[in-house]
Amino acid sequence: MVYYFAGYLLKFLLSLFGRIKVYDKHKLPVEEGYVLACTHSGWVDVLWLGISILPIKVNYMAKKELFQSAFTKWLMEHLNAFPVDRENPGPSSIKRPRKLLKDGQVIGIFPSGTRTSEEVPLKKGAVSIAVSAGAPLVPAAYAGPANFKELFSRKKPRIIFGEPIRIREDEPKKMQVEIMMDEMNEQFKKLQTEINAKN
Numbered sequence: 001m002v003y004y005f006a007g008y009l010l011k012f013l014l015s016l017f018g019r020i021k022v023y024d025k026h027k028l029p030v031e032e033g034y035v036l037a038c039t040h041s042g043w044v045d046v047l048w049l050g051i052s053i054l055p056i057k058v059n060y061m062a063k064k065e066l067f068q069s070a071f072t073k074w075l076m077e078h079l080n081a082f083p084v085d086r087e088n089p090g091p092s093s094i095k096r097p098r099k100l101l102k103d104g105q106v107i108g109i110f111p112s113g114t115r116t117s118e119e120v121p122l123k124k125g126a127v128s129i130a131v132s133a134g135a136p137l138v139p140a141a142y143a144g145p146a147n148f149k150e151l152f153s154r155k156k157p158r159i160i161f162g163e164p165i166r167i168r169e170d171e172p173k174k175m176q177v178e179i180m181m182d183e184m185n186e187q188f189k190k191l192q193t194e195i196n197a198k199n
Contacts, residue, residue: 002078003057011051014044017151020144022052023160023198028138033101034164035137037126037184039192040110042146044157049108049140052159058108059100061093061125093125094132101133111184127180131173136164139184141191143198160195162187 014020028034036058038049050058057080064083067073076083084093097107109126130137144150144157165183167176 003080004055006079007050007054010047011054014047014051014151014157017145018154018156020048020052020157020159021198023158023195025053025161027161027163028053028056029136029164031104033104033106033133033135035097035101035107035109035126035130035133035135036140037109037111037137038140038159039142039188041142042150044145044147044151045142045159046108046110048142048144048157048159053106056106058106059097060108061097094129097129098133101129101135124177124181127177127184130165131167131176131180134167136166137180137184138162138164139187139191141188141195143192143195158195158198160191160198162191 028036036049036053038045040046046060050060060079060081061084062076062081067076067083082096100107107129109129111126126137129135139162140159141162142157142159144159145153145155165180165187168179169176171179
């Protein structure tokens, strides 16, 4: 309940600065859980990613530090976020999202980890979770405001979804991760070029 209230309220508030344009939403799987992996430039893209696929809920992996105060812990949990220790990821880092995927839910991950405008070597987290759960991975690219200053500049937000990347069951698991990583990297580059060209 809190998730939808917050989601639609944020959609209204952020739309005051400019409505988001969503491209190729029809590519999202409809009858199975999937990992939604998006390029990352600032905190605003996290909000727009969730808003862009409403009423579908996104379960976000969030750094454990956001769960340390009572209020932010309550907020994170009601926004369908769960904690991950990025410095020392253990088996639980995959166990929780794998169960959610098996239940047909969506896991939102920003594979580059730290927010940056520079290209960062993509972490294997998103792909490892998808392979472990036997779930498809959907790449997405965002272009638009990354922070408050850019919101007020009326920079137009855009997001584009790519083709779902599915595991190749005829390959060994380690090879599946490498193949999916390569495909994700290729799609990210292609999608980011496409979305940057759209106004």
